[in-house]
Every structure is written in C-alpha cells, then in structure tokens.
Amino acid sequence: MIATPSSAPKTLIATADRAVLKKSRSxxxxxxxxxxxxRLAMVGLVIVxxxxxxxxxxxLLAPTGYDVADLMSANQFPSREFPLGTDTIGHNFLSRIMxxxxxxxxxxxxxxxxxxxxxxxxxxxxxxxxGWVDFAVMRLVDVMTAFPGxxxxxxxxxxxxxxxxxxxxxxxxxxxxxxxxLVRAQLLTLREQDYVMAARCLGASEWSIAFRHLLPNALAxxxxxxxxxxxxxxxxxAGLSYLGVGINEPTPSLGKMIADSAPxxxxxxxxxxxxxxxxxxxxxxxxxxxxGLRDALDPRQA
Amino acid sequence: xxxxxxxxxxGLLFVLxxxxxIAFLLMHAVPGGPFAVDEKGVLPEAQRAAQMRKYGLDKPLxxxxxxxxxxxxxxxxxxxFQSPTETVLGLISRAWPVTIKIGVPTxxxxxxLGTLFGYIAAKHQNSWLDxxxxxxxxxxxxxxxxxxxxxxxxxxxxYLGWLEPGGWGKPQHYIMxxxxxxxxxxxxxxxxxxSSVLEVMRTDHVRTARAKGLDEGAVMRxxxxxxxxxxFVTILxxxxxxxxxxxxxxxxxxxxxxxxxxxxxxxxxxxxxxILALVLLVAVLWGVTFILTDIMYTILDPRVRIxxxxxx
Numbered sequence: 206m207i208a209t210p211s212s213a214p215k216t217l218i219a220t221a222d223r224a225v226l227k228k229s230r231s232x233x234x235x236x237x238x239x240x241x242x243x244r245l246a247m248v249g250l251v252i253v254x255x256x257x258x259x260x261x262x263x264x265l266l267a268p269t270g271y272d273v274a275d276l277m278s279a280n281q282f283p284s285r286e287f288p289l290g291t292d293t294i295g296h297n298f299l300s301r302i303m304x305x306x307x308x309x310x311x312x313x314x315x316x317x318x319x320x321x322x323x324x325x326x327x328x329x330x331x332x333x334x335x336g337w338v339d340f341a342v343m344r345l346v347d348v349m350t351a352f353p354g355x356x357x358x359x360x361x362x363x364x365x366x367x368x369x370x371x372x373x374x375x376x377x378x379x380x381x382x383x384x385x386x387l388v389r390a391q392l393l394t395l396r397e398q399d400y401v402m403a404a405r406c407l408g409a410s411e412w413s414i415a416f417r418h419l420l421p422n423a424l425a426x427x428x429x430x431x432x433x434x435x436x437x438x439x440x441x442x443a444g445l446s447y448l449g450v451g452i453n454e455p456t457p458s459l460g461k462m463i464a465d466s467a468p469x470x471x472x473x474x475x476x477x478x479x480x481x482x483x484x485x486x487x488x489x490x491x492x493x494x495x496x497g498l499r500d501a502l503d504p505r506q507a
Numbered sequence: 508x509x510x511x512x513x514x515x516x517x518g519l520l521f522v523l524x525x526x527x528x529i530a531f532l533l534m535h536a537v538p539g540g541p542f543a544v545d546e547k548g549v550l551p552e553a554q555r556a557a558q559m560r561k562y563g564l565d566k567p568l569x570x571x572x573x574x575x576x577x578x579x580x581x582x583x584x585x586x587x588f589q590s591p592t593e594t595v596l597g598l599i600s601r602a603w604p605v606t607i608k609i610g611v612p613t614x615x616x617x618x619x620l621g622t623l624f625g626y627i628a629a630k631h632q633n634s635w636l637d638x639x640x641x642x643x644x645x646x647x648x649x650x651x652x653x654x655x656x657x658x659x660x661x662x663x664x665x666y667l668g669w670l671e672p673g674g675w676g677k678p679q680h681y682i683m684x685x686x687x688x689x690x691x692x693x694x695x696x697x698x699x700x701x702s703s704v705l706e707v708m709r710t711d712h713v714r715t716a717r718a719k720g721l722d723e724g725a726v727m728r729x730x731x732x733x734x735x736x737x738x739f740v741t742i743l744x745x746x747x748x749x750x751x752x753x754x755x756x757x758x759x760x761x762x763x764x765x766x767x768x769x770x771x772x773x774x775x776x777x778x779x780x781x782i783l784a785l786v787l788l789v790a791v792l793w794g795v796t797f798i799l800t801d802i803m804y805t806i807l808d809p810r811v812r813i814x815x816x817x818x819x
Contacts (some may be wrong), residue, residue, distance in 0.1 A: 245645075295728060348529060353789045355755070359775040360782070364537040439650050444756060447653060448771050467760070470657070471672060474665050481654040492649040 239501040246497020252490030258288035269297045271304035271457045290475040305459040320379025324384030334391025367453035376441045391423035425502040430462040433495035436488045459484050519794040530786045533574050541588045541777040543616035585780035595784045606753035606765035612685045617692035625700025647694025651754035656687040684761045707734040740803050748792035
C-alpha cells in the first residue's frame, strides 16, 4: 500500500480504497475465469470430481467390499444385479473397479507427493544457492535421466517387492526429475528479472527475496506440472501392476485387473473393457484439468 | 565438423561408462541375487556357491566389472542366467528383430500421418479439421498404449472377429500392435508439426515471400516447410530409439516375442549380464540418436554454429 499523506481525511481514503478494490480483482479470480471458459477443462474437472467420489467414497458407496467373492455367481456378464458383471472368482466387478480407482488415485497422489518432497527442495537448493549445490544436483538429474526409467522402476520393484507403499516410493523416486528441473529453471529465470533487482536495491534480504518475490512467481508452472504428474504416476502404477510387479493381492488395482482379464478376454469382454475404461477416464480427467490450469495460470506457455 | 563429432563420441563413451558402472553397482548393491532359487525351490548353499563360481560372481566387484566390459567391447556379453544354453547376444539378436519389425512400420505411419495431420490442422487453423486433429492428438497422448491395445483387441478380435487376438508369424499379426503403438507418437508428431507450422507461418520472412508474389506451394515448401522441420528434428527424432526398443505392454498384450519381456524377466531373475546388455543397448541408441540429431540440426538451421565456427 502506498503511504498516504496524514492530512487526508480518513473517509476519503476508505472510499478510494473500496473503489480500487472493486475494480481490480485478484489474479486468482482471473485465472479461475480463464479456467471456467474452457469446456474441456470443465469436463475434466467434472470427471475428476466424479472419480474422487466413487474412489474415495468406495467403502460407503460400493455394493460389496473389494474382497467379497461368491464363486456361485462367477463370470457373469453385466446385468441388473451386477451392473459391471462379476469376475472369474465371483467378485462384484463394480466394487472392484471402484476400489481399483481408489487405489489408482491414492497411489497417484501419494507418489506425486513423494516426487514433490524430493524434487522441489532439490530444485530450490539448486536454483537459490547455485554454485556447487547446483552442479551436484544437476549431475544427479543427468545420470537419472540417462537411465531407462521403466527398467529402473521394474528393477526397484522386484527388489523391494510388490505393495502399495513400495510402488508409491518407486514412482516417487522416478518422477521427481521434471519438478526439480522446472523449479530450478524458474528460479534461474526469475532471479534475473528487474523487479528482483529492484527489491535487492531496496535492501530486501536474500530470504525475503526468495520467499516473497521468487517463489510466488515460480508457483504457477509448478502447480501445472504437479497436476500433470498425477496421471503420469497413475499410468506408471497401472503399467507396473499390469506387468505383475506393482500392487499385490488382495488390494485391487486396475492394471492388475487388465492383466488378469487377458486369458478370458475373448469370452468375458467386460473384464477387459471396464478396467481400461476406468484408467482412460482417470487419465483424460486429470490431463484436461492440467491443460486447462496451464492455460489459466500460465498464459505465456499456452 | 570432424573434430566436433569426435568430441561428441568421446562424450558418449563417458556417459556409457558412467551408466554401466551405476547399473552394475545398483545391481549388486541390492539384496538378493541370482541362483537363490530354481524351479525345484530354494537351492542348497553349496550348489549356489558352485553356480556363483562358474559365472565368476565370487570375484571382487571391480574385477567382475572390468571382465564384463573387456568382453563386452569385443562383442561378448556373456551367458544369460535365465537361459544358460544361449548367449546374451544370441538372445537379443533373436528377440530384437521382432521388436524392430513392429517399430519400423510404427515410425513410418506415426511420422508420416502425424506430419500430414499436423500440417492440415495448421493450414486450416480454427476450422473443424483443426479441432478434430487437436482433440485426437490429446487423446493419443493421454491414453496409455496398453489401454488402446485392449480396446483394439476387443473391437477387432472379440466384437468383429476379424483378427486373431495375438500371436506372431503372419502378416495380420502386425496390424493391431502397429496401430496401438503408433497412436501416441503420431499424436505427438501432429501436435508439434501443427504448432511449429503455425509459428513459422506468422514470421516476417514468410509474409515477405507472400508479398513478393511467390506462389503458395513454394512458400509452404521452402519458407515454411524447412523451418518447421527444426522442432521435428530436435524433439521428435529423439523419440525413435524409444520406439525401436519396443513397448513391453504392447508386446505382452499381443504376445509378440520381442525384446520387451526380457526387461521384466531379467530383473526378476537377477540376470546381471542381460540387464547390463539391455541398459547399454538403450543408452547407446539414445546417445547415437542425440549426436545425429545435433548434426542434423546444424545442417537444417545454419544459424546454429557449433563451438562458434560455421559448419564446413
């Protein structure tokens, strides 16, 4: 706020303030408006909200638990009683898909959390400190990039063993690179901007420059990258589970359901169609939201 | 130019050595090892020790590494533990051609059609053609290839009954793997072609070419086409080694006997020689492609000078 002359009457300042407030809305407001204008992004948002409700609400909404099997009603096609049919050992497939979605979302969010916990501090350290810290971090990133990612993930999973905790760790360990590189690049660009120079000239400390000037401005592309990292992580989980090194029984996983459907797919088509449909829906929803956020938050890149 | 290429190759060798050392250390640093179990169950300790001695795994790590690399540079990558009657080289030269036979038509279709679609979308910007291509490209990039593969199988094999759901040997076995595999790169190519053609079409030199009365075909060919090729070379050519090493998922869905399954079985059986060979194969392909890309870049775009000197 600009310092006002003390002689000015208080009421006048108040009205002037209100006028200014009315006219200029926050950046967030405009970003939200830009987001809402994109039809695909709104479709994505609806999909994501829907998936979260059926996924995280599965214990309340699903007709049965994920491990309730009735061999007498195995291998049924979709019907009124079983909207998505039943699988080869008689699970209600609707429950399996809902719990599988829950696993996908949980692993996706948690793995991106791990990736953030590694990538963002390293990127911050490299971008803010520079020098040997930057050198060391970037060499680590280089070597990790040169490594075949899928082979690395499969290898770690066979070593650690299948399981929800391990797959979150492994996907996190392979997904921090993008975030780290992005945060560092953002800081390097922003550091050279005139307004940072201005802040420095005004005597701002390095800490206040980092947290009040650099970070808020670096945030938009990072948020976009985080949103788009979620479908990538979910894809990785489905892929690893499909290969049999991801999530172990009895936790339901969409990727594992696809692999299990392979021997029966010529007859029981629903076993292949519904898990792939669920994965496709998850991937599309998050990608649409991510693309929409990019257009809304970061118009330069759009 | 000769010196530049020599320098790049030296750099590539350094990266290969680093990658192989790290892969080697990582393999041995983790708990567990080969020959711990076989089909009959847990191996007795003496038998396991004998196996370890046979393959030289009782030697110090550095000696194992030097020995492996010494043989590797002469083309001997050792014996795969998962199939001791063959050589690693034999196994790879049996499986990789299958993967390449899927990969080459994939590249031709993806890059050919992708360029065409991207070009059409850019020429008719904001028309329904453009929106269709852009939406299709988004779908192609977002949908995982094994999801597409299952859908193709459900549609062509189960619903229509036209194609066998998998297998290898007949020409019809190529159809579904190639389609499933080419969608993602095609989408990527279309998207990049569209945006780079649009960008070049807005530049001053294209407007000048039009203003001086050059016909539209010549403008698109010489002024837009050549410049729009730059991102093609820098971003899309590096995707090629990815395609040539195949997709584990596609090969597994359609039961194609390619390289893919060895990425899984080798890590599961701790098949050290095979893992190292696969890592090196991927790394060499990547490195060579990057060098070729940079050379093509300088030929296409004379503004780029290597190490401050013009290209001879």
